[in-house]
Amino acid sequence: MKPSEHDRWQAEVARRLGQGVDLEFSLAQFARAVDAAPTDPALQRFLAGLVEAAAAAPIDAWRCPMPDCARLLPAGVASTLCPFCQADYKYEGVAPAREQHYRLVGETSRDIRWVIVIHGMNSRAKWQEAFSWEIANRLSYSAPVLIYKYGWATIDVFARWLHRRLARRLGERMRIAIEQARQSRHPAQPDIIAHSFGTLLLSQVLEDPAFADLRFGRIITAASIVRPDFDWDRLVADGRVEAVLNHVGGQDAAVPYAQYAIPGAGPGGVVGYQGQAVLNVRADSFGHSSFFIPENLSLLISRQGLWHGFLTRPLAHFHPPGAFVAEPHWQPAPLLTRLCTRAMAYALFAVLAPFSWLRRRLDP
Ligand SMILES: [Zn+2]
Known part of the structure; x- marks a missing residue:
């Protein structure tokens, strides 16, 4: 791993925390944001390091396995039926795909009220x-x-x-x-x-x-x-x-x-x-x-x-x-x-x- 790459990833984390935006993301989303490959083991180690340091919490997310839908399923909903494409997973013989997400420990940005x-x-x-x-x-x-x-x-x-x-x-x-x-x-x-x-x-x-x-x-x-x-x-x-x-x-x-x-x-x-x-x-x-x-x-x-x-x-x-x-x-x-x-x-x-x-x- 080049040190500059690590610094860039760290800077992206700092930017999100500072602005209170995009605190939750998948490995693929973060990789896209920092122009890296999601398969890069150094990037995976970096994110695991955030979790280890309690700077981020790991979140299990589930995605609809139907190729035409592939949307993220709402958390806390029994995943037997897709609320978006209405696919019945049992009938289709498929199961939702598990995906690793992360949530940075920080506050989200706030709206100016009046x-x-x-x-x-x-x-x-x-x-x-x-x-x-x-x-x-x-x-x-x-x-x-x-x-x-x-x-x-x-x-x-x-x-x-x-x-x-x-x-x-x-x-x-x-x-x-x-x-x-x-x-x-x-x-x-x-x-x-x-x-x-x-x-x-x-x-x-x-x-x-x-x-x-x-x-x-x-x-x-x-x-x-x-x-x-x-x-x-x-x-x-x-x-x-x-x-x-x-x-x-x-x-x-x-x-x-x-x-x-x-x-x-x-x-x-x-x-x-x-x-x-x-x-x-x-x-x-x-x-x-x-x-x-x-x-x-x-x-x-x-x-x-x-x-x-x-x-x-x-x-x-x-x-x-x-x-x-x-x-x-x-x-x-x-x-x-x-x-x-x-x-x-x-x-x-x-x-x-x-x-x-x-x-x-x-x-x-
Ligand atoms: Zn679906």
Whole structure:
């Protein structure tokens, strides 16, 4: 056996595990995929080696012996009559042919369910229109997308009591969407993509006991202003959240200042999250809003893209470039400093609030 051949076979196994596809196969199918002969004893030894290492399980499969049919018989069915060609094996004097199959030990890929997008402060950014279009076009099946709108939040982010109101509205809206999904037989746990201020609102919904009934699939936070020590691990352990990808921009100039102006905020989108259950990934060239620039967005949700991969692939084998572990010793900036800067931000809020109110009346 040439070593390169063995490497190729191993790479094919790794590809299937990584993508969660074609985990079950016959010797002949695998041989065809790697361009080898099924009679190659080295290939047979390779597959036997997978079984020996408990990386694959052997499966006995049965095939219809009628030459015009030759289809694989469904597992667990008494093989006396072919469900496809209706041949009665006893009458024909034949028996189903036994065939060795293998099943790689791993998770299969997952469908993107439906997606709730929670944007940042600029609610009318162009990307919103592009996003639904892109996601509908890039995915081979249609996953409904709800883009949550909470109006044009600007100075509102400086006032904690306004966050609470916005977070409660978001929670209520998600509950309605989840109920509608259930009625139309979509899974009850949507995947979430949240950006910037939307990540903070999402974290507040997740912590609010009033919304403890809401469960989610995989969550992507981009340019997050959630605190690095937010307890994602507990949410994952409790089954409220399936998994979390924290996508960090290496050039993000806004996230580091969030904690000084926005109550409850932190630099999760720079430092990363400390939770063990979270996958932190840094895009070195990305700034605060790069994630939703059409060229970047279409790449992220394309088949080879990070977001598509995170939403569909088995995570045990998902190790994208840029992945990093957050510093375990993150501390918020001194309270006094934060109180001073937030007081200034709140004063600004108080001065500008009448104008904001007026603008909202004129252009909601
Ligand atoms: Zn048959």
